[in-house]
Amino acid sequence: MLGLDKKDFRLLLIVIAITLLAPFILNPFPENSGMAQFNAGYPDLMQRFVIYGIFAIGFNILFGLTGYLSFGHAAFLGVGSYAAIWMMKLVTLNVIPAIILGVIIAGLFALAVGYISLRRSGIYFSILTLAFAQMSYALAYSVLTPITGGETGLQIKSTDSPLLSNLEPGEIGRANLFGMDMRAGFDLSFGDWLFTINAGYYIAAVFMIIAFYLSIRIFRSPFGTMLRAVKSNQTRMYYTGLNARPYTLAAFVISGMYAGLAGGLLVAMDTQAGPERMFWTASGEVVLMTILGGAGTLIGPVLGSGAIKYMENILSKINKDILHEWFAFMPDGLEDFVITIVYPFIGKGWHLTLGLIFMAVVIFLPGGLVEGGQRIGRLLRGKKANPDDEKATQSTPAE
Amino acid sequence: MSKTDLTRRGLLKTSAIAGAGVALPTIFTASSAAAFTNEPTGDTVTLGFNVPQSGPYADEGADELRAYELAVEHLNGGGDGGMMNTFSSNALQGNGILGKKVEYVTGDTQTKADAARASAKSMIEKDGAVMVTGGSSSGVAVAVQALCQEAGIIFMAGLTHSNDTTGKDRKANGFRHFFNSYMSGAALAPVLAANYGTDRKAYHLTADYNWGYTTEEAVRASTEAMGWETVAAVKTPLTQTDFSSYIAPVLQSGADVLVLNHYGGNMVNSLTNAVQFGLREKQVNGKNFEIVVPLYSRLMAKGAGANVKGIFGSTNWHWSLQDEGSKAFVKSFGTKYGFPPSQAAHTCYVQAMLYADAVERAGSFNPCAVGEALEGFEFDGMGNGKTLYRAEDHQCFKDVLVVRGKENPESEFDLLEIVEVTPVDQVTYAPDHPQMGGAEATLGECNPGA
Numbered sequence: 140m141l142g143l144d145k146k147d148f149r150l151l152l153i154v155i156a157i158t159l160l161a162p163f164i165l166n167p168f169p170e171n172s173g174m175a176q177f178n179a180g181y182p183d184l185m186q187r188f189v190i191y192g193i194f195a196i197g198f199n200i201l202f203g204l205t206g207y208l209s210f211g212h213a214a215f216l217g218v219g220s221y222a223a224i225w226m227m228k229l230v231t232l233n234v235i236p237a238i239i240l241g242v243i244i245a246g247l248f249a250l251a252v253g254y255i256s257l258r259r260s261g262i263y264f265s266i267l268t269l270a271f272a273q274m275s276y277a278l279a280y281s282v283l284t285p286i287t288g289g290e291t292g293l294q295i296k297s298t299d300s301p302l303l304s305n306l307e308p309g310e311i312g313r314a315n316l317f318g319m320d321m322r323a324g325f326d327l328s329f330g331d332w333l334f335t336i337n338a339g340y341y342i343a344a345v346f347m348i349i350a351f352y353l354s355i356r357i358f359r360s361p362f363g364t365m366l367r368a369v370k371s372n373q374t375r376m377y378y379t380g381l382n383a384r385p386y387t388l389a390a391f392v393i394s395g396m397y398a399g400l401a402g403g404l405l406v407a408m409d410t411q412a413g414p415e416r417m418f419w420t421a422s423g424e425v426v427l428m429t430i431l432g433g434a435g436t437l438i439g440p441v442l443g444s445g446a447i448k449y450m451e452n453i454l455s456k457i458n459k460d461i462l463h464e465w466f467a468f469m470p471d472g473l474e475d476f477v478i479t480i481v482y483p484f485i486g487k488g489w490h491l492t493l494g495l496i497f498m499a500v501v502i503f504l505p506g507g508l509v510e511g512g513q514r515i516g517r518l519l520r521g522k523k524a525n526p527d528d529e530k531a532t533q534s535t536p537a538e
Numbered sequence: 539m540s541k542t543d544l545t546r547r548g549l550l551k552t553s554a555i556a557g558a559g560v561a562l563p564t565i566f567t568a569s570s571a572a573a574f575t576n577e578p579t580g581d582t583v584t585l586g587f588n589v590p591q592s593g594p595y596a597d598e599g600a601d602e603l604r605a606y607e608l609a610v611e612h613l614n615g616g617g618d619g620g621m622m623n624t625f626s627s628n629a630l631q632g633n634g635i636l637g638k639k640v641e642y643v644t645g646d647t648q649t650k651a652d653a654a655r656a657s658a659k660s661m662i663e664k665d666g667a668v669m670v671t672g673g674s675s676s677g678v679a680v681a682v683q684a685l686c687q688e689a690g691i692i693f694m695a696g697l698t699h700s701n702d703t704t705g706k707d708r709k710a711n712g713f714r715h716f717f718n719s720y721m722s723g724a725a726l727a728p729v730l731a732a733n734y735g736t737d738r739k740a741y742h743l744t745a746d747y748n749w750g751y752t753t754e755e756a757v758r759a760s761t762e763a764m765g766w767e768t769v770a771a772v773k774t775p776l777t778q779t780d781f782s783s784y785i786a787p788v789l790q791s792g793a794d795v796l797v798l799n800h801y802g803g804n805m806v807n808s809l810t811n812a813v814q815f816g817l818r819e820k821q822v823n824g825k826n827f828e829i830v831v832p833l834y835s836r837l838m839a840k841g842a843g844a845n846v847k848g849i850f851g852s853t854n855w856h857w858s859l860q861d862e863g864s865k866a867f868v869k870s871f872g873t874k875y876g877f878p879p880s881q882a883a884h885t886c887y888v889q890a891m892l893y894a895d896a897v898e899r900a901g902s903f904n905p906c907a908v909g910e911a912l913e914g915f916e917f918d919g920m921g922n923g924k925t926l927y928r929a930e931d932h933q934c935f936k937d938v939l940v941v942r943g944k945e946n947p948e949s950e951f952d953l954l955e956i957v958e959v960t961p962v963d964q965v966t967y968a969p970d971h972p973q974m975g976g977a978e979a980t981l982g983e984c985n986p987g988a
Contacts, residue, residue, distance in 0.1 A: 410688075418650075
């Protein structure tokens with residue numbers, strides 16, 4: 140259906156179900172309970188899950204299929220954000236034109252960067268993209284301050300009056316979709332459980348589902364096969380008379396446009412753009428997301444981005460007081476000892492935990508979380524899994 | 539025998555309908571009862587402390603968090619009460635805020651606008667924080683302030699020195715206690731004139747970002763007004779760690795004063811380079827070559843070590859101040875943590891207290907009522923003498939300290955000495971001052987959310 144075979148269609152349905160039910164799935168613990176700390180079902184984080192999911196899906200089209208490791212993908216995210224916010228400041232507060240402009244500008248920028256960077260491969264390609272991204276960051280931070288707002292970034296202000304909107308003087312414009320505010324929504328409470336249904340999240344979720352569908356189609360198309368050929372042996376492709384450059388460039392631009400879409404959506408959900416979005420650590424983050432989840436797999440990047448964003452937002456907020464509450468049942472000396480051991484790994488130490496998990500995944504599960512899931516699945520089914528099964532979801536192992 | 543038709547699907551359906559029935563009334567009450575975002579309904583109130591716990595300003599963030607924890611302890615009636623005893627307003631009783639026990643959540647801004655907003659949003663959306671405070675850079679302050687304006691909660695800025703926070707980016711729901719670039723320039727100029735004369739030639743090295751620009755502009759304007767000449771102003775990349783290539787041309791330029799518009803690690807490195815180049819032993823135009831650092835902090839002075847000796851700068855507050863408020867604060871902070879607080883800690887503690895006090899006086903957590911209580915509020919006993927929260931731009935006006943690196947420090951905390959306390963009148967400016975965004979800058983309307 141929809142041009143997908145049965146297995147892929149099932150995967151798509153699962154992704155659709157999970158994204159649509161996310162507000163419920165992510166809030167499994169009742170409000171006011173000690174475990175509520177681990178609830179992730181609030182609008183901002185859910186939006187980030189799907190937006191960074193899009194970013195990682197796009198990155199995976201380049202890295203997972205062609206094996207070209209771009210270390211500057213955050214630049215496209217940032218460029219998309221700046222384009223989108225200018226569209227909102229000047230033309231209309233509707234998010235659709237802003238997102239479209241973000242995608243187009245990011246695509247053009249990716250075309251320029253890709254045209255130059257793809258002349259080299261391997262580490263030289265990574266360094267070139269990194270250089271471009273750092274250059275964009277530095278420009279946005281200082282030289283281009285009139286356009287980018289420098290360190291403080293850009294926001295919609297009360298002095299902005301977009302052409303196609305009728306704001307009262309002094310009113311601060313808000314992002315909307317044909318009049319529907321991105322923050323519109325309501326709370327559903329079932330007894331102690333509280334679920335937040337948010338308009339912005341569902342709009343972003345629809346974009347992610349479309350992005351995910353497109354990525355399946357690309358993976359399964361002849362074009363996708365060609366990209367895999369680039370990864371396995373580019374020289375051989377050249378010898379058979381095929382020019383790989385147009386294919387890699389197309390993949391680069393497509394993944395740049397995915398990043399632009401993510402950037403535009405970030406602005407649509409939270410109307411501000413700043414240069415940190417383009418910093419090299421942001422580029423590194425998407426690489427981590429993809430590898431953590433499973434490069435070259437369909438669902439992997441989405442899982443990876445979810446895992447990282449969850450840790451960044453939930454783990455980092457656990458402070459010493461909360462630990463004391465948790466371990467209050469222990470005798471005093473032991474409590475302090477346990478807290479001393481645990482404390483470096485939570486709160487500001489979440490980077491450390493992420494690093495350890497990343498190492499564990501790379502060493503023991505080279506195929507990322509997806510491989511972990513497959514192994515568990517195989518164990519449950521008593522190792523009688525069909526070998527085709529693995530092929531379908533994990534076409535090429537990560538390197 | 540009766541047959542009960544209990545299928546899984548049927549059960550799910552019925553329970554979903556029942557659940558929806560239970561939920562329905564709460565949906566309506568939830569949206570109609572709350573007069574503003576996150577109205578505290580239980581017997582506790584949650585505040586959000588959003589500070590840098592990682593990244594270049596992590597040290598300051600850690601100190602800010604200590605101050606907030608101390609403030610919460612005092613608000614809930616613990617400890618010795620600190621500045622609550624010296625605060626001119628006596629609304630706070632030590633029984634929480636409006637009788638509600640104060641609880642708090644913390645987050646890591648990472649000194650990145652995006653991360654700071656994400657963490658503030660989770661405080662607002664998930665934890666139900668009614669006020670967010672903290673931060674250690676202007677980019678973060680401006681971003682989080684705008685977010686709080688949109689969400690309809692109060693933002694009490696932490697350490698942010700750029701003019702923009704209460705200048706062109708001022709917001710009705712945001713308040714800043716810390717001083718700003720303009721005030722630094724205005725406070726420093728007379729001291730510089732008295733010590734170095736009025737016919738100096740200045741060379742600026744400016745960190746290439748927003749705060750650097752506003753500080754350079756402020757210092758230039760106030761030093762040029764008293765007769766100094768600005769020979770050159772060179773922008774340095776924020777990530778620069780070796781400034782020797784920027785220092786070398788200074789001597790050829792004929793300048794006899796070097797102004798370092800740098801903060802944090804930048805300042806530590808540029809000052810160290812300048813001193814190593816022997817700039818301070820040089821004679822130019824028949825005068826001693828001098829270096830000025832517009833914004834000082836104790837943590838920076840510690841980083842630069844002996845190089846800060848004799849160098850002028852300005853600061854918001856210093857623990858060696860001898861007024862009652864400062865003494866009370868230093869005492870309770872020192873008792874709890876074993877060392878004196880930094881200016882970041884002071885400003886954050888005061889912001890938390892001022893917020894709590896405004897809520898008490900307003901009798902409500904409604905951000906509009908709180909804003910009204912803070913606007914035009916005059917108080918004393920919080921460490922900087924008489925202070926005014928100006929209604930037009932939500933900036934605090936108070937005395938500014940001009941400090942100098944101490945020649946013979948007695949401890950690792952005793953690095954700066956106060957040269958002059960510049961009275962508030964000298965640093966006051968019009969709300970529509972051109973450095974503050976001019977006539978265009980407006981607070982907008984206060985937003986209670988919901």
